[in-house]
Amino acid sequence: MTGQTRNGGQILVESLLALGAEKGFGVPGESYLAVLDALHDTKGRLDFINCRNEGGAAFMAAAWGKLTAKPGLCFVTRGPGATNASIGVHTAMQDSVPMLLFVGQVGTDMKGREAFQELDYKAVFGTMAKWVVEIDDVARIPEILARAWTTALTGRPGPVVIALPEDMLTDLTDAAPLTTLPRMAEPAPTAETMEQVRAILSSAERPLLLMGGANWTAQGQADLKAFAEASDIPVVAAFRYQDQFDNFSTVFAGEAGVGMSASVRRLMTEADVILAVNVRFGEMTTDGYTLLNVPIPKQRLVHVHGSADELGKIYQPELGVQAGANAFAAALSPVQGPWADWRAQARAEWEAGFDAPAQPSPVDMVIATAHLRDVLPANVILTNGAGNFTVWPNKFFKFGPDARLLGPQSGAMGYGVPAAIAAKVADPSRTVVCFAGDGDFQMNCQELATAAQYNAQPIILLLNNGIYGTIRAHQERHYPERVSGTDMINPDFVALAKAYGFHAEHVATTDDFPAAFDRALNSKTGAVLNLDISPEALTPRQTLSQMRAAAFARKAAQ
Numbered sequence: 429m430t431g432q433t434r435n436g437g438q439i440l441v442e443s444l445l446a447l448g449a450e451k452g453f454g455v456p457g458e459s460y461l462a463v464l465d466a467l468h469d470t471k472g473r474l475d476f477i478n479c480r481n482e483g484g485a486a487f488m489a490a491a492w493g494k495l496t497a498k499p500g501l502c503f504v505t506r507g508p509g510a511t512n513a514s515i516g517v518h519t520a521m522q523d524s525v526p527m528l529l530f531v532g533q534v535g536t537d538m539k540g541r542e543a544f545q546e547l548d549y550k551a552v553f554g555t556m557a558k559w560v561v562e563i564d565d566v567a568r569i570p571e572i573l574a575r576a577w578t579t580a581l582t583g584r585p586g587p588v589v590i591a592l593p594e595d596m597l598t599d600l601t602d603a604a605p606l607t608t609l610p611r612m613a614e615p616a617p618t619a620e621t622m623e624q625v626r627a628i629l630s631s632a633e634r635p636l637l638l639m640g641g642a643n644w645t646a647q648g649q650a651d652l653k654a655f656a657e658a659s660d661i662p663v664v665a666a667f668r669y670q671d672q673f674d675n676f677s678t679v680f681a682g683e684a685g686v687g688m689s690a691s692v693r694r695l696m697t698e699a700d701v702i703l704a705v706n707v708r709f710g711e712m713t714t715d716g717y718t719l720l721n722v723p724i725p726k727q728r729l730v731h732v733h734g735s736a737d738e739l740g741k742i743y744q745p746e747l748g749v750q751a752g753a754n755a756f757a758a759a760l761s762p763v764q765g766p767w768a769d770w771r772a773q774a775r776a777e778w779e780a781g782f783d784a785p786a787q788p789s790p791v792d793m794v795i796a797t798a799h800l801r802d803v804l805p806a807n808v809i810l811t812n813g814a815g816n817f818t819v820w821p822n823k824f825f826k827f828g829p830d831a832r833l834l835g836p837q838s839g840a841m842g843y844g845v846p847a848a849i850a851a852k853v854a855d856p857s858r859t860v861v862c863f864a865g866d867g868d869f870q871m872n873c874q875e876l877a878t879a880a881q882y883n884a885q886p887i888i889l890l891l892n893n894g895i896y897g898t899i900r901a902h903q904e905r906h907y908p909e910r911v912s913g914t915d916m917i918n919p920d921f922v923a924l925a926k927a928y929g930f931h932a933e934h935v936a937t938t939d940d941f942p943a944a945f946d947r948a949l950n951s952k953t954g955a956v957l958n959l960d961i962s963p964e965a966l967t968p969r970q971t972l973s974q975m976r977a978a979a980f981a982r983k984a985a986q
Contacts, residue, residue: 434605436566436597437462440530443573443606445474449501451853453477453488457505459532459545462597464503477853477882482509484846484875486516486529490587491811491834491847493525494642495854499580499588500525505532507545510552515840517556520587522838524708525642526580527587529557535595536564553589562591566599570606582612583735584708585643614752615734622759624747625703625730629659629763632701632728634770638684639673640666640713641706641753643734648754649829652705653677658762661703662774664692667712668822671833675826681774682781684713686839687819687967691777693719701728706753708733709742710837717742732756782824789965792938793817793891796959797824799942800861803949806830808859809851811886813844815865816897816966824968842871845888849875852884852954859949860886866918867896876928876956885930885954887945890921893961901966901975908979925956932956 434442440463444452454476456464467476479485482504489500500520504513510531520527534543553560559579563572576588617625629635637656644652649672656663656679663673667685674680682692696702696719707713709731714720720727723744731738731745732753739748749756784794797820807830812818818835827833834847848862869890879885900914925932931951935944935958948955964971 441466454503482512487846848886
């Protein structure tokens with residue numbers, strides 16, 4: 429007790445400040461007016477970023493968690509606000525990134541009556557978040573918030589949903605807000621465990637290091653890289669986590685994700701020992717759980733994760749190690765074995781993957797992406813949503829130790845634009861480039877207004893082919909020439925972007941791209957480049973017509 433009386437909104441905001449919160453993304457609602465009022469007094473310390481849709485706000489919070497490894501904050505109102513935000517919660521969970529979603533709730537005296545916009549948040553979010561809680565007593569805000577913050581960060585990081593009844597937020601208390609940030613040490617492996625890890629790796633002929641997750645420290649990344657290079661072991665990143673390992677290292681060999689290359693698939697299947705660090709073994713990283721046998725892989729598996737719940741969840745490891753990624757990396761010591769040729773071949777095949785044929789498209793993304801590799805700064809942040817276009821930032825870019833990729837493991841369309849805005853909010857000095865398809869862009873293009881309002885305008889490369897390309901590809905492969913629901917009539921994207929105050933251009937040819945991108949890079953208002961992309965150029969190595977022809981050939985052979 430402090431003797432000072434505060435309402436629930438004030439004690440919540442003061443506690444968030446003590447925890448180190450800097451930004452909160454959201455859409456205002458009458459159900460949490462007391463929180464908004466408290467945020468009025470924290471401008472410049474804890475700022476509320478006023479978004480245009482709760483889904484965009486939640487994506488921004490999830491991206492913040494992925495970029496900073498600190499909980500991204502999202503504030504939304506009850507009912508529709510919460511359900512709109514659910515896409516960001518799902519993405520944060522699949523990405524294993526920390527996030528707190530604060531939801532205004534009906535008053536405690538109305539609960540259970542299906543009051544206006546009432547939801548049972550534990551039922552709605554119970555399978556989507558790490559923890560869902562409702563605070564009914566204003567004096568318990570510090571206690572529950574501290575637990576939520578810790579829960580979001582520890583073990584397997586993830587989202588926590590906190591419901592805030594409206595009357596609780598206006599109730600008064602003399603309970604003290606949080607004043608310190610709880611610091612949780614990562615669980616570390618024992619010396620005996622590390623000897624077992626060494627013994628398994630030393631017995632290998634074709635070892636593979638599979639790594640992922642967003643909660644790496646710079647020291648942890650450096651320790652893992654030093655071990656891999658000293659041991660000459662090839663490294664593959666889990667789906668959309670290739671930015672967590674220096675791609676310019678001679679041991680880096682690719683990403684296990686959508687559009688997995690034949691070389692990465694070969695590494696996964698032919699490895700006799702896999703050291704998997706900080707990986708949750710999602711569907712994309714395992715190519716639909718086909719690269720390792722369920723539940724007992726033929727590969728000897730050492731699985732290291734901060735959460736015991738991930739160990740043995742799908743694959744039974746020969747050795748499961750509950751340890752934080754950074755603590756484990758610090759404990760590694762080099763091993764030697766007869767696998768130099770194995771590593772060299774892996775690296776050579778990854779490098780060869782950048783050589784793709786000329787694209788049948790007005791703007792050839794093979795050439796455009798090669799230009800980006802040459803001109804983008806070393807600390808660039810790339811973002812993307814979902815669609816076939818993501819192959820360009822995900823498979824045709826080399827991430828150095830300072831570059832970052834914000835892409836959703838959930839495969840959510842519409843993530844790229846809000847993620848890019850969140851990145852610019854986090855660090856306005858960095859160059860942020862969003863890759864977006866025309867369908868993907870239109871999921872959250874209204875957030876360009878948020879970007880303009882907070883001077884957080886990224887560069888957006890809009891790959892415009894007039895179709896929902898991923899679904900069209902599936903259609904042509906399974907139902908050739910039976911196009912249904914995948915064609916789009918689009919607006920004038922250049923005029924739309926200019927209406928939001930962005931520099932905008934139509935890029936009609938490959939030759940036009942370098943100069944247009946240079947203007948975008950030097951623009952003070954962010955930029956949207958509308959790139960003419962042919963529907964034929966759905967993938968780097970197979971055209972739409974080739975997909976269709978192959979489908980007809982299969983049907984004819986049946």
